[in-house]
Amino acid sequence: KWRSAAELREMFLSFFEEKGCVRYPSASLIPDDPTLLFTIAGMVPFKPYFLGLKLPSHTRVTTAQKCIRTNDIDNVGRTARHHTFFEMLGNFSFGDYFKAEIIPWAWEFLTQRVGMEPDRMYVTIYRDDDEAESIWMNSVGIPKDRIIRMGEEDNFWAAGPVGPCGPCSEIIYDQGPEFSCGKPTCGVGCDCDRYLEVWNLVFMQYNRDEAGNLTPLPKKNIDTGMGLERLASVVQRVKTDFETDLFRPLIDKACSLGGVSYGASPKADLAVRVISDHVRAAAFLVADGVLPSNEGAGYVLRRLIRRAIRFGRLIGIDGPFIKEILPVVEQLMGDPYTELLEHRATIYQVLDLEEGRFLRTLEQGSALLEEELSRLKAGGETVFPGQTAFELYDTYGFPFELTAEICAEHGMKVDSTAFEEAMERQREMARSGSKHSSAVLKRTVYSDVLAHGKTVFVGYETEEAESSVV
Numbered sequence: 136k137w138r139s140a141a142e143l144r145e146m147f148l149s150f151f152e153e154k155g156c157v158r159y160p161s162a163s164l165i166p167d168d169p170t171l172l173f174t175i176a177g178m179v180p181f182k183p184y185f186l187g188l189k190l191p192s193h194t195r196v197t198t199a200q201k202c203i204r205t206n207d208i209d210n211v212g213r214t215a216r217h218h219t220f221f222e223m224l225g226n227f228s229f230g231d232y233f234k235a236e237i238i239p240w241a242w243e244f245l246t247q248r249v250g251m252e253p254d255r256m257y258v259t260i261y262r263d264d265d266e267a268e269s270i271w272m273n274s275v276g277i278p279k280d281r282i283i284r285m286g287e288e289d290n291f292w293a294a295g296p297v298g299p300c301g302p303c304s305e306i307i308y309d310q311g312p313e314f315s316c317g318k319p320t321c322g323v324g325c326d327c328d329r330y331l332e333v334w335n336l337v338f339m340q341y342n343r344d345e346a347g348n349l350t351p352l353p354k355k356n357i358d359t360g361m362g363l364e365r366l367a368s369v370v371q372r373v374k375t376d377f378e379t380d381l382f383r384p385l386i387d388k389a390c391s392l393g394g395v396s397y398g399a400s401p402k403a404d405l406a407v408r409v410i411s412d413h414v415r416a417a418a419f420l421v422a423d424g425v426l427p428s429n430e431g432a433g434y435v436l437r438r439l440i441r442r443a444i445r446f447g448r449l450i451g452i453d454g455p456f457i458k459e460i461l462p463v464v465e466q467l468m469g470d471p472y473t474e475l476l477e478h479r480a481t482i483y484q485v486l487d488l489e490e491g492r493f494l495r496t497l498e499q500g501s502a503l504l505e506e507e508l509s510r511l512k513a514g515g516e517t518v519f520p521g522q523t524a525f526e527l528y529d530t531y532g533f534p535f536e537l538t539a540e541i542c543a544e545h546g547m548k549v550d551s552t553a554f555e556e557a558m559e560r561q562r563e564m565a566r567s568g569s570k571h572s573s574a575v576l577k578r579t580v581y582s583d584v585l586a587h588g589k590t591v592f593v594g595y596e597t598e599e600a601e602s603s604v605v
């Protein structure tokens with residue numbers, strides 16, 4: 136049965152309410168945790184409870200948590216299932232229910248409530264977790280040959296080298312052979328989209344000490360996470376998350392802005408997926424108080440905006456367009472995420488301003504690049520110097536990929552090794568001078584936007600460095 140993502144989100148939360156969990160609202164994308172740049176999973180806001188630093192008010196909790204994962208940025212649009220911003224449906228037990236409860240519940244939710252076909256499902260367990268295997272086999276009735284044992288890297292979770300940790304068990308949905316990468320080794324655990332990891336159940340049952348010894352925790356915890364976008368793609372029987380009702384209107388908007396049609400060319404499809412993902416993520420970051428900058432979360436925001444623009448250019452969108460997409464983000468996500476509506480003015484202003492800055496950068500950089508190219512070509516050169524590519528990047532914020540692309544159009548290759556060397560030299564310098572640069576970055580053009588609220592910002596005097604990030 137087709138169900139909207141909104142319906143699935145609500146079904147999940149109310150299912151776990153039936154199981155005694157208390158529904159909490161999503162926490163901010165910016166965690167109250169100096170070790171993390173972003174909330175990368177549903178458990179992040181609850182870390183103090185898992186670590187035993189604080190006592191929870193409830194021992195059973197459920198959330199739909201806003202997450203950002205930058206490690207997946209290059210996967211976005213290339214796999215069916217990775218986003219920078221996504222929603223993680225989760226449920227948590229702080230020393231309350233454990234494996235014997237959560238495993239059958241997860242199965243009940245997916246097969247009975249949502250209607251996923253049991254004969255398409257597999258589960259993974261940690262290599263020596265016989266307890267989980269026996270629950271999957273005896274309480275749920277999964278045949279042994281559908282339970283796959285995996286190693287530490289995939290199926291053992293730890294918050295750090297010491298502290299609470301434990302095995303996990305992932306629920307996999309076989310999308311069918313047409314999704315396979317075709318490699319002879321393709322099977323459960325393959326990186327391709329055939330065996331889609333839908334839900335990860337973490338059984339936090341040990342404490343690891345400095346020597347690496349595991350001792351059972353007196354109070355065992357549960358932490359689970361399921362991507363709403365992936366769940367929706369399975370339930371809605373579409374090929375990728377981008378064709379679910381959570382994304383399709385964004386994709387259609389990006390397509391109409393670029394005058395392309397979805398499904399007609401892989402290159403354009405990638406571009407509209409990246410644009411949809413990144414503009415959505417950028418809007419949520421600004422709603423949670425992040426402003427573009429050259430470090431930390433602000434740097435990631437800047438990178439998302441610039442990548443969206445760069446992919447826009449690949450489908451022929453040369454002027455500003457982010458403002459056109461924001462109403463679609465609001466319409467799709469404003470319920471339940473009212474912060475998008477509350478901070479609408481700031482979101483529009485900040486993204487529009489950053490977009491304008493980058494478009495001017497691109498203009499200046501392109502002119503210089505074209506000049507340099509004709510000079511080199513006149514001299515019979517076929518390699519574009521890495522140092523020049525670096526200067527374009529460093530001085531004008533001109534992304535390396537774009538330099539490489541434009542050079543390729545002129546039949547030239549960029550010396551990427553020399554570019555990397557120049558980058559490394561600059562990183563060295565930044566490290567030694569880092570105290571200075573963070574002080575300089577305190578006041579930026581964006582703090583003015585916030586200070587002025589709805590009034591229009593004029594002028595660009597800023598001491599902010601323009602080094603770039605795409």
Ligand code: ATP
Binds near residue numbers: 221362363364365
């Ligand atoms: P994958 O192997 O597909 O990259 P993961 O093992 O890194 O996923 P977990 O850390 O186990 O993911 O997170 C729990 C769940 O969150 C996953 O099972 C998946 O449903 C979802 N998820 C993880 N990363 C992303 C992402 N980048 N975009 C959307 N959903 C995600």
Ligand code: MG
């Ligand atoms: Mg991953």
Ligand code: MG
Binds near residue numbers: 332
């Ligand atoms: Mg995985």
Ligand code: MG
Binds near residue numbers: 305332335
């Ligand atoms: Mg996982």
